[in-house]
Amino acid sequence: MFTFLPLVMQAVVFTDVTFEKAIEFNDYCHDHKPPISFIKAEVRGLFGSIFCDFGPEFTVFDVDGEEPRTGIIASISNDNPALVSCVDDERLEFQDGDLVALSEVKGMTELNDGKPRKIKNARAYSFTLEEDTSDFGIYEKGGIVTQIKEPKVLNFKTLREAIKDPGDFLLSDFSKFDRPPLLHLAFQALDKFVSEMGRLPVAGSEVDAQKLVSLASLINENSGDDRLEDINPKLLRHFAFGARAVLNPMAAMFGGIVGQEVVKACSGKFHPLFQFFYFDSVESLPTANLDPSEFMPLNSRYDAQISVFGSKLQKKLEDANLFVVGSGALGCEFLKNLALMGVSCGKQGKLTITDDDVIEKSNLSRQFLFRDWNIGQAKSTVAASAAALINPHLRIEALQNRVGSQTENVFDDTFWENLTAVVNALDNVNARLYVDQRCLYFQKPLLESGTLGAKCNTQMVIPHLTENYGASRDPPEKQAPMCTVHSFPHNIDHCLTWARSEFEGLVEKTPAEVNAYLSNPVEYTNAMNKAGDAQSRDTLEHVLECLKKEKCETLQDCITWARLKFEDYFSDRVKQLIYTFPEDASTSTGAPFWSAPKRFPHPLQFSSTDPSHLHFVMAASILRAETFGIPVPDRVRNPKVIAEAVDKVIVPDFQPKEGVKIETDEKATNLSNASVDDAVIISELIRKLELCRENLPAGFRMKPIQFEKDDDTNYHMDLIAGLANMRARNYSIPEVDKLKAKFIAGRIIPAIATSTAMATGLVCLELYKVLDGGHKVEDYRNTFANLALPLFSMAEPVPCKVIKHQDLSWTVWDRWTLKNNPTLRELLQWFTGKGLSAYSISFGSCLLYNSMFPRHRERMDRKVVDLVREVAKVALPAYRRHFDVVVACDDDEGNDVDIPTVSIYFR
C-alpha cells in the first residue's frame, strides 16, 4: 500500500514563471503556517534577477558565518560607561553595537555574570561597555571578552508589495549604481511583453525591442515618485535581444546564489538576500556592432549563445586553445561551463587540463564530475571524460603534471606560445604566482579565481591592460609567536600548533632518525659528530631514548609510554614551569609575570575514569605500537581494557629541577649546564647508541607515521586533538571536538559548491570578453563576493603601472631583449647606453653579478650564458635559444629603476 507522508515544505524556488503566477504562489507561501520561503530567479541573456521572501518573521541565527570575535582584557575602569582595554598583540574586531559577554575577570567579578552587554567606541585595542562600574570591585587581572552573536529577525514583504515598493536594492557593481531600479523596471516590462504578445522578444528584432522600451516607458510613467529620469533604451534593447537565451555562465552564477539562499531558508545560517537582486553583464557583449544576421540560429546546440553574442564570437570560443590549471572544485565547474559554452570544441580548439591529484572521498561534496567509484583515480582524467560526455566535440587533453618549474619540459615554450588564454583553478598561492609569472612572460590572459567558504573572488589579468596577479597581495597568514606556542598558549590554535609539532616529533621525526641511524650508523654518527651542536645532541638523545629507555616490545610497553608521556606533558612540565615562574612572579619592572595574554597553567592529575585522559592514552599507545610494528588487537580500542592496563603503570613522583629551567627531562638538566660541551655529550651518546644497536634484532627498523587528516580510523587526529585539548585544559582554554581540531590543524579551508559555481560563472562571463579581444580595461570586472552577508562587489581591474625613464616607457608586460650572446661587460654597457647603471644581475635565485662583490669583476669578459651554466649550474637544453635575467639598476641620480625582465639570446 502507498501512503503520502505529511510533507513540510520549507522553501520553494521558481525559475520560469510570470509575475501574475509568482504573486499568487508567493501570497500562499507568505501566509502559510509556518511560512514557506519563496525564491524567484530569472535569467535572461546577460541579465538576471532574484527575489526572496522568507515570510513575515524570519529568524537568522548567524548573520555572517564568522566565528564570534574575542579579546583578552588588560584593564577595566570603574566608570560610567566603563572603559575596557585589551592586550595589544591582536587587534579587536568588534563593532559598535555588538553584544559581548565577559568571563574570568578577577577583581571586578560583577562582570562575570554572563549577561550580554552592548559595546561602543570600538577601537583597535579598547571599547566602552554600556554599564556603570563605578561601584563594582576594582579590576585586578584576567578576563576574556567574547562576542555574542544575536539572532536577527527579518520582516519580508510579499512580491505583490515589493514590486511597487522595492526598498533598497543590493548593489553589485559600483560603476552601475543606477542600474538596479532600471532592471527592476525592465523585468516588469518583459513580463508585460510576454503577457501581451504571448511570446518573448526575438533576438535582433528592432520591433520587439522598441515594443519593450515603450512598455517600460509606460510602467515608468505610472510609478509616481520612483519614476526614473532615463530608462536607457540602448540597454533595454540588449535586454530584449537576449531575453530568450539562458546562458551557461549566468545559470552557473545564479544557481550558486540561489542554492545558497535555499540553504539559508532551511538553516537560518547566513543573512538572506533582502529582497531583490539584479545583475547584468552587458560588457560581455562583443565590442563590434553586430549585424542581425549574426544572431540567426544555426540549428546548433549553441543557438542561445549565438543569439546573444553572434556567430563570430561563437567561432572564437570553439577555436580557443585554453589551459585550465587544476581539476578540483573550480576545475570541475569550469570544465562543465566550457563544455556547455562550446569552448575548445571546434576543429582548431584545444583544451588542456592538468592536476596531479587523485580523487578523495571528501571531494565528492562539490567536485560534481566525480562519483564514488572514481575514488583513487586521477582528477583530470575523470573530469575530462565527464566533460566529454557533456559535449562530445570538446577537444580535451588531461595531464597529471603539477605546474611548476620542474615541468617546464612538459609545459614548454611552444605549449605556452600556442595558448589563447589560461584559466586558473588552483587552491594555493604559490602555484597561482607561478602561473601568473608564466602568463606575464608569454603575454597570455589569465582568468584567476578562488573561494573561501561562502566567499569568492575573481581577478582578470589581461596583457598590457591590467596589473598581474602577483602585483598586489594579501599579507601572509599570521603565525603564533614561538614563545607563546612553547610555554604560554592562550587559545586553542596555539595548543593545536603545539600538538601538530609534538605529533611529528613523536611518531614521524624520531622514528625516521632511528632508521637513518640504523641504516648507516657510521655515516650518521660522523655527521652528528661533525655538526656537534645542541640540535644534533637533542636528536641523538631522542634516538637513544627510543632504542633504550623507552623501547617498546609489547603493547603494555606502549601503554606505559603513553601514560608517562601524559605525565610529562600535562603534569611535570607544567609543575616545572610554575616552579620557575610562580603565580606571583614579577618581571624586572615589577609587573606581574603572569599577566594577560599569558594564562597561568595548572597541572593535570591523571585519572583512568576521565574519558579524555583515557582517549589520549589509547591514541598515543596505538600509534606508538604502529611505529614499533607491534600488532594492535581490537580489544585495545576498548576503553576498559586501556583503563585496566594504564592503572598498572607506576608513575615516578615529580621533583622540580634545581636552578631555573622550564624543561624537566634528563637532557634539559644537561643542557642548562653550560660548562659541558655538546661535542663531549654527543660522543658519549654515540657510544651508548652503539651498545644498544648490538642488542637489536638484525634488520630492526621503526615505522615513521606521516600525518593524514582524512582517515577517521587512523588515530592521528585523535592524538593531535588529545594533545591539544589536554594542553588547553592545563591553561583553562576551551577544548574543541575532533572535527574542529581537524579543521584548524589540517588547515582545511571549507569549500562549498555554491560560491564555487558563482565564481566560475563570473569568470566565464569574462572569458567572452577575453576571447572576443579588443575590450578595454573598463569592460573587465574583478569580483569579491560573500554569499553569507550577502555582498557583491565588482570593480574594474587595476591598470598596469607605466614606468617612464627618459624617453622610454614600459609596463610589467614588457620585456627587453638582447641578441648576439653578450658578455657581462657588453650587457652592462647596453644599460649604460640607456642611462641606467646595472648593479646586480641574477638568474633565478643565483647571483651572476653584483657590483659589491669584487670576485664578480673577474667575470666581466665572460659570456653571460657561460655564467648561467657555471655559476647557476643550469644546463640550457638544445631547444632553448634564450634565457632571462633579472637586473637591478639605478639612474644617474641613484634612484632604483624597476626595469622589465631581460631576455638574452645566445644562439
Add this chain to the structure above:
Amino acid sequence: MSSPSKRREMDLMKLSILLMMSDYKVELINDGMQEFYVHFNGPIESPYHGGVWRIRVELPDAYPYKSPSIGFVNKIYHPNVDEMSGSVCLDVINQTWSPMFDLVNVFEVFLPQLLLYPNPSDPLNGEAAALMMSDKPAYEQRVKEYCEKYAKPEDIGAAPEEEKSSDEEMSEDEYESLDDEMAGQADP
C-alpha cells in the same frame, strides 16, 4: 613595488654595502640568494659585547611579503632565543613583519635592540628569563660565560666544510681593497 625577486637583489646589495662599511661580513653559498650567513657583533652597551654570532638568514619565496627567517648558529644565552635551535622570538621578525622592512633593519635595528633589551616576559629560554628577572648580575655573568665559550671569532670561523669551500665568501683582505671603491659609491 618592485617584483619580489628584484627586491631580494636590492636588499642583498644594500646589506652588503652596509656590512662592508662596518666590521662584519656576509657569506654567500654558491652565489645563492635564498640562504646566507651574516656575522653579527654583540652591541657595545650590552653584556653581549665582545661576542660574535653567525646568523643564518633565509629568504622565503614570498619575501619581502613574508619575513626572513633568522637564527643564531652558535649558542647565545638570551631570554628570547631558543638555546637549542637558535630561533629568535621577536615580533618584528615574526608577527609584525612588514614588506617595508629590509635586512638592513634586521641587522642594524632589530637584532641590536633584542640584545640590548631582552624581554623576559615572553621567554623562549625560560631559564634565562627567570634568571634575568631574579638575579640580573648572575644573568649577565652567564651571558658572558656563553660569549666566552661559544661566541669568539674562532667559533664562527670553523664553518662546516661545504661553506668554507664556497668560492664566493669574502675574505677580510677583500674588504680593505674595497675601501677606495666604496668612497665612490652612491648611498643607496
